[in-house]
Amino acid sequence: MSLDHLFANRTSRMSASEIRELLKLLDQPDIISFAGGIPDPAYFPRAAFADAMTVALSEQSAGVALQYSTSEGYTPLRDWIAAHMATLGVPCSRDNILITAGSQQALDYLGKLLIDKGDTALVGWPTYLGALGAFNAYEPRYDRLDPSDNRAPEQIALEAAEAGGRVKFAYLSPDFANPTGITLTQQERRTVLARADALDCAVIEDAAYQSLRYDGEALPSILAMEIEQTGDIEACRTIYLGSFSKTLAPGLRVGWVVAAKPVISQLVLTKQAADLQTATINQMAVAHVAEAVFDTHVETLRAVYGKRMHAMLDALSANMPTGVTWIEPEGGMFVWVTLPNGMDAKALLQDALAANVAFVPGGAFYADGSNANTLRLNFSMSSEAKIIEGIARLGAVICTAMGEVSPRA
Amino acid sequence: MSLDHLFANRTSRMSASEIRELLKLLDQPDIISFAGGIPDPAYFPRAAFADAMTVALSEQSAGVALQYSTSEGYTPLRDWIAAHMATLGVPCSRDNILITAGSQQALDYLGKLLIDKGDTALVGWPTYLGALGAFNAYEPRYDRLDPSDNRAPEQIALEAAEAGGRVKFAYLSPDFANPTGITLTQQERRTVLARADALDCAVIEDAAYQSLRYDGEALPSILAMEIEQTGDIEACRTIYLGSFSKTLAPGLRVGWVVAAKPVISQLVLTKQAADLQTATINQMAVAHVAEAVFDTHVETLRAVYGKRMHAMLDALSANMPTGVTWIEPEGGMFVWVTLPNGMDAKALLQDALAANVAFVPGGAFYADGSNANTLRLNFSMSSEAKIIEGIARLGAVICTAMGEVSPRA
Numbered sequence: 001m002s003l004d005h006l007f008a009n010r011t012s013r014m015s016a017s018e019i020r021e022l023l024k025l026l027d028q029p030d031i032i033s034f035a036g037g038i039p040d041p042a043y044f045p046r047a048a049f050a051d052a053m054t055v056a057l058s059e060q061s062a063g064v065a066l067q068y069s070t071s072e073g074y075t076p077l078r079d080w081i082a083a084h085m086a087t088l089g090v091p092c093s094r095d096n097i098l099i100t101a102g103s104q105q106a107l108d109y110l111g112k113l114l115i116d117k118g119d120t121a122l123v124g125w126p127t128y129l130g131a132l133g134a135f136n137a138y139e140p141r142y143d144r145l146d147p148s149d150n151r152a153p154e155q156i157a158l159e160a161a162e163a164g165g166r167v168k169f170a171y172l173s174p175d176f177a178n179p180t181g182i183t184l185t186q187q188e189r190r191t192v193l194a195r196a197d198a199l200d201c202a203v204i205e206d207a208a209y210q211s212l213r214y215d216g217e218a219l220p221s222i223l224a225m226e227i228e229q230t231g232d233i234e235a236c237r238t239i240y241l242g243s244f245s246k247t248l249a250p251g252l253r254v255g256w257v258v259a260a261k262p263v264i265s266q267l268v269l270t271k272q273a274a275d276l277q278t279a280t281i282n283q284m285a286v287a288h289v290a291e292a293v294f295d296t297h298v299e300t301l302r303a304v305y306g307k308r309m310h311a312m313l314d315a316l317s318a319n320m321p322t323g324v325t326w327i328e329p330e331g332g333m334f335v336w337v338t339l340p341n342g343m344d345a346k347a348l349l350q351d352a353l354a355a356n357v358a359f360v361p362g363g364a365f366y367a368d369g370s371n372a373n374t375l376r377l378n379f380s381m382s383s384e385a386k387i388i389e390g391i392a393r394l395g396a397v398i399c400t401a402m403g404e405v406s407p408r409a
Numbered sequence: 410m411s412l413d414h415l416f417a418n419r420t421s422r423m424s425a426s427e428i429r430e431l432l433k434l435l436d437q438p439d440i441i442s443f444a445g446g447i448p449d450p451a452y453f454p455r456a457a458f459a460d461a462m463t464v465a466l467s468e469q470s471a472g473v474a475l476q477y478s479t480s481e482g483y484t485p486l487r488d489w490i491a492a493h494m495a496t497l498g499v500p501c502s503r504d505n506i507l508i509t510a511g512s513q514q515a516l517d518y519l520g521k522l523l524i525d526k527g528d529t530a531l532v533g534w535p536t537y538l539g540a541l542g543a544f545n546a547y548e549p550r551y552d553r554l555d556p557s558d559n560r561a562p563e564q565i566a567l568e569a570a571e572a573g574g575r576v577k578f579a580y581l582s583p584d585f586a587n588p589t590g591i592t593l594t595q596q597e598r599r600t601v602l603a604r605a606d607a608l609d610c611a612v613i614e615d616a617a618y619q620s621l622r623y624d625g626e627a628l629p630s631i632l633a634m635e636i637e638q639t640g641d642i643e644a645c646r647t648i649y650l651g652s653f654s655k656t657l658a659p660g661l662r663v664g665w666v667v668a669a670k671p672v673i674s675q676l677v678l679t680k681q682a683a684d685l686q687t688a689t690i691n692q693m694a695v696a697h698v699a700e701a702v703f704d705t706h707v708e709t710l711r712a713v714y715g716k717r718m719h720a721m722l723d724a725l726s727a728n729m730p731t732g733v734t735w736i737e738p739e740g741g742m743f744v745w746v747t748l749p750n751g752m753d754a755k756a757l758l759q760d761a762l763a764a765n766v767a768f769v770p771g772g773a774f775y776a777d778g779s780n781a782n783t784l785r786l787n788f789s790m791s792s793e794a795k796i797i798e799g800i801a802r803l804g805a806v807i808c809t810a811m812g813e814v815s816p817r818a
Contacts, residue, residue, distance in 0.1 A: 001644050003611055003672055006577050008525045008547070014678050041472035049475065053462040063450035066458065066658035101510060105684040112546055116417045133682035137521055138417070168415050202412055235410050249475035251689035263412055269423045273542035275514040275684075279691055280660035 013136040017129060022360065032390035033358040034377040037178060037333055043304060044249045045289055045297050052288035056281050065281040071272040072264075073099025073256070074283035080290050081242070081256050088210075089224030090240065092233045096258055098267050099278045103208055103241040103255040107134035109270045110169070110204055110239065113263075115140045119165035122156075126365035126374075128178050128206065131171055145170045147188040153198035169202040169239075170195070174222060176209045176332025179365045179376040183330055189222050193229070196237055203238040211247050211298050213331035214306030223258065234260045244286055246333075247298050252282040305333070311384040312377065312391060319395025321404040333380040336362070338373060340402065345375040348401055357393040422545040426538060431769065441799035442767040443786040446587060446742055452713060453658045454698055454706050461697035465690050474690040480681040481673075482508025482665070483692035489699050490651070490665050497619075498633030499649065501642045505667055507676050508687045512617055512650040512664040516543035518679045519578070519613055519648065522672075524549045528574035531565075535774035535783075537587050537615065540580055554579045556597040562607035578611040578648075579604070583631060585618045585741025588774045588785040592739055598631050602638070605646055612647040620656050620707050622740035623715030632667065643669045653695055655742075656707050661691040714742070720793040721786065721800060728804025730813040742789040745771070747782060749811065754784040757810055766802040 022035065056065040072078070078094035085092050100106045107130065115121065115138035122145035123131065132142070141163045143156060160167045170192060174184040184192070196203045205222045220228070223238040230236055236259070243255040257267060271277065312335055316326055323340040337359075339345060345361035352358060362374025379387060431444065465474040481487070487503035494501050509515045516539065524530065524547035531554035532540065541551070550572045552565060569576045579601060583593040593601070605612045614631045629637070632647040639645055645668070652664040666676060680686065721744055725735055732749040746768075748754060754770035761767060771783025788796060 001639075001646055001669060003646060003669070006523055006609075006611055007675060008521065008523055008528075010525075011522060011675060011678075014675075014682055016678060017681060038477050041476050044471060044475040046466060046468070046471040046475070049471070050463070050466040053466060054459070057455060057459040057462060059455070062453060062455040062458070064660075066453040066455070066660040067450050068447050068654075068659045101684045101688070108683040112417070113420060114415055114417055116419075119417075130682070130685070137679070137682060200415075202415055230410075237410055237412060245477075250477045251473075251475040253684065253686070253688040260410065260412070266416060266420060266423075269420075269425060270546070272426060273423055273539070273546060274517040275510045275662065276539070277662070279510070279662040279688055282661075282688055282691065 010137050010139055013139065014133070017133065022364070031353070031356050031358050032382060032386050032393065034379070034382065034390060035358040035360050036378050036381050038381060039246055039250065039301075040304070040381055043301060045293050048289040048293045048297075049249065049285060051292070052285040053281070055288060056284045061284070065284050067280060069277055069280040069283075071268050071277050073097065073278060074280065074287060077283045077287035077290070078256075080287055081258075084290075084294070085258055089220050090227060090233065090258060092258055095261050096233055096264055098257045098264050098271065099283055100255045100257060100271070101253040101275070101278050102245055102250070103206060103243040104130055104134065105253075106241045106255060106257045107131050107204075107206075108137070109267055109274065111135040111138040111140070112270055112274075113266055114168040114202060116165060118163060120160035120163060120167045122167060122170040122201075124172055124177065126179055126362065126371070127171070128173060129365055131206065135171075140168075141165065143167070145172055145192070147184065147191050153195055157199055167199045167201045169204050171204040171206065173206040173208065175207065175219070176212065176329050176334075178209070178332070179334055179360070179362065180336040181327050181329030181332050181334045182336075183219065186219055186225070189219070189225055193222060193226055193238070201237070205238055205240045207240055208243045208246055209332040210242075212301065212305060212333070214302055214309055215330040233258075236260055239263060244290070247294070247301065248286060248289055252279075252286055254278060254282055254286045305380050308379040308382065308384055308387055309335070311387045312379040315388050315391035319392050321395070321399050321402055323402065324398060333378055335377045335379065337375050337377060339375070339398065341373060343373045343401065345372060348375070348397065351397045351401060352394060355393045355397050357390045357397070359394070419546050419548055422548065423542070426542065431773070440762070440765050440767050441791060441795050441802065443788065443791065443799060443803075444767040444769050445787050445790050447790060448655055448659065448710075449713070449790055452710060454702050457698040457702045457706075458658065458694055460701070461694040462690070464697060465693045470693070474693050476689060478686055478689040478692075480677050480686050482506065482687060483689065483696060486663075486692045486696035486699070487665075489696055490667075493699075493703070494667055498629050499636060499642065499667060501667055504670050505642055505673055507666045507673050507680065508692055509664045509666060509680070510662040510684070510687050511654055511659070512615060512652040513539055513543065514662075515650045515664060515666045516540050516613075516615075517546070518676055518683065520544040520547040520549070521679055521683075522675055523577040523611060525574060527572055529569035529572060529576045531576060531579040531610075533581055533586065535588055535771065535780070536580070537582060538774055540615065544580075549577075550574065552576070554581055554601070556593065556600050562604055566608055576608045576610045578613050580613040580615065582615040582617065584616065584628070585621065585738050585743075587618070587741070588743055588769070588771065589745040590736050590738030590741050590743045591745075592628065595628055595634070598628070598634055602631060602635055602647070610646070614647055614649045616649055617652045617655055618741040619651075621710065621714060621742070623711055623718055624739040642667075645669055648672060653699070656703070656710065657695060657698055661688075661695060663687060663691055663695045714789050717788040717791065717793055717796055718744070720796045721788040724797050724800035728801050730804070730808050730811055732811065733807060742787055744786045744788065746784045746786060748784070748807065750782060752782045752810065754781060757784070757806065760806045760810060761803060764802045764806050766799045766806070768803070
């Protein structure tokens with residue numbers, strides 16, 4: 001029996017992620033895949049987690065670790081995060097922090113908290129697809145968040161009102177964004193904040209990759225900049241999303257939200273109604289591991305992933321023909337490549353797979369499937385040697401497709 | 410700065426759980442509390458979980474345990490659940506199963522999947538408050554699901570249409586429901602199915618307590634009965650929710666949904682967009698522990714909790730004055746008590762706390778706060794000796810409030 005006729009209208013906007021479906025196909029051992037977007041499991045702090053679980057499941061602690069706990073999250077973990085945020089220029093207390101099942105869950109809860117059907121969300125173009133997936137369930141309209149947009153805020157607000165709602169938030173990932181690797185300048189961050197002020201909307205700052213900087217100077221988060229302006233997190237409209245998925249391990253599903261207390265209080269109610277709490281034992285384990293190894297472990301990841309990023313950038317320079325361009329990231333996990341106009345990365349993927357190398361066609365990151373001549377390369381999952389070999393294969397495939405005999409080098 | 414003016418309309422229906430707030434106050438060591446609703450941590454299978462985590466975090470396994478995995482859930486766990494469901498009269502495959510972060514999350518996802526604003530959900534009266542909390546975010550209308558309701562289905566459907574939607578599902582917990590402890594007879598289960606057929610709506614069967622039967626014969630689940638009628642889970646409208654929270658441990662947040670494949674497929678998309686997946690390591694640990702000890706552990710719990718239930722029922726008989734009645738459950742965690750008409754359990758709680766005994770006033774389980782003369786007693790968290798002492802204290806408090814000098818015994 002089909003129950004499809006009972007499904008809510010919102011389900012028409014909830015479809016399978018093209019990338020997730022693609023990734024299932026690419027998981028073959030002889031392929032060098034730049035298609036994923038996940039951390040290298042060889043660098044998970046396994047021993048620290050094993051210690052943490054032994055402690056959590058000791059006779060003194062297991063009764064707490066295996067039991068229900070509060071929706072807000074495990075207090076020692078929230079305290080660790082508050083101290084961590086202070087080092088990032090965000091002085092706050094544990095009451096400004098909610099623990100979530102990864103920052104994906106925070107995106108879902110913020111959609112639930114803020115979006116009435118027909119409201120407008122400002123998003124990058126392209127943007128993190130998982131954010132659109134989470135927001136879609138609440139049936140928003142999207143408008144572009146573009147620092148170079150020269151429409152007046154009044155115009156943006158008017159268009160939102162004409163669409164039947166109002167602008168509720170701007171969503172962005174200011175550091176090494178997925179998929180483009182772009183980092184916003186301080187001036188661009190100021191512009192985002194000023195526009196949010198003018199529109200009287202929230203800012204959702206997705207800081208999933210913030211700790212993974214390999215080059216250049218760290219920039220303050222948007223929340224840190226707003227606290228500097230206003231003097232107090234309680235006076236801020238920015239909602240900051242952090243995650244341990246890229247720094248410690250994603251398989252525990254632990255992330256966090258930092259915001260003014262009234263926002264956190266309403267998110268706590270949202271979480272209470274939606275899944276009661278994030279797993280107690282996971283929060284205890286992450287608190288233990290963060291306390292023990294966070295800083296040194298992140299240093300290790302920066303060294304490893306930084307070398308891989310540079311290996312990829314060097315290999316692109318050596319192997320790509322003239323007309324192919326890319327954005328040089330300063331961190332994160334991705335390099336965003338643009339092929340000459342008229343080329344189709346989706347068609348190219350077939351040739352690439354035949355040559356045992358894989359990537360994600362960039363059109364998947366645009367809700368309208370435009371920009372077919374872009375592609376995303378991941379460098380966190382492959383050794384430098386594999387990166388050099390894989391980019392050489394990809395360069396040859398692109399040269400052939402372009403009718404070039406050799407790269408510009 | 411307040412962002413309250415940006416909150417979605419649905420947040421007006423998302424308020425703090427009165428019970429959760431109450432429980433915070435009752436957590437004092439000298440009080441004998443029958444107010445909670447949680448398993449006794451003394452009986453968590455701690456050693457089995459410690460073994461499971463050691464295996465999951467071994468060098469061979471940690472790369473999987475700490476990594477992202479699929480939204481559907483960990484295959485060996487889904488296979489264990491499929492075999493478990495078969496023993497309950499529900500033959501199914503792993504593709505009929507989605508792993509969720511407890512069955513609370515399944516309630517949230519089913520609200521998202523099925524409810525358009527103004528649609529009708531049929532619920533018990535009283536019912537599990539957490540279900541109403543989860544559904545409220547999707548702005549349904551509620552109507553009563555009552556096996557003795559003599560309205561024709563056409564009438565129920567007409568009232569739903571007049572309210573601007575249609576009946577999407579009936580939600581119920583047929584075995585030892587929270588808060589009443591009531592178990593539906595087979596005939597009542599048939600009636601629910603027949604009414605759902607007539608209304609062409611889904612049935613959400615919350616089986617959180619199904620394994621915790623201490624007296625009487627097990628009854629088939631509604632899903633098992635529907636499979637017997639139709640011959641195939643794919644022909645069923647019942648969506649079954651299972652949980653390891655009451656049998657193994659709640660702190661890992663692992664539950665499951667069993668339904669026809671098209672329902673599961675849409676729920677997988679819902680989960681992918683909402684939190685990607687349930688924590689990988691938790692699913693591996695639960696699979697290991699379920700495989701190792703589920704049946705023997707549930708036998709232990711049945712013996713322990715069964716004795717506590719009988720201690721409470723005997724103590725009630727010995728200590729309650731005439732005019733106080735209660736429902737004798739056959740399992741679960743709760744006894745539902747009705748005071749004489751006109752008595753207010755909320756006022757009584759103040760006297761009870763002064764006598765160092767606590768419970769949850771039953772009005773909290775009615776959306777409209779009616780039935781103020783009811784109360785819920787939990788027996789899973791107290792030893793038999795504490796139960797005997799606590800019910801004696803409560804009996805004395807009730808006798809005093811009623812102006813009686815002694816119990817009917």
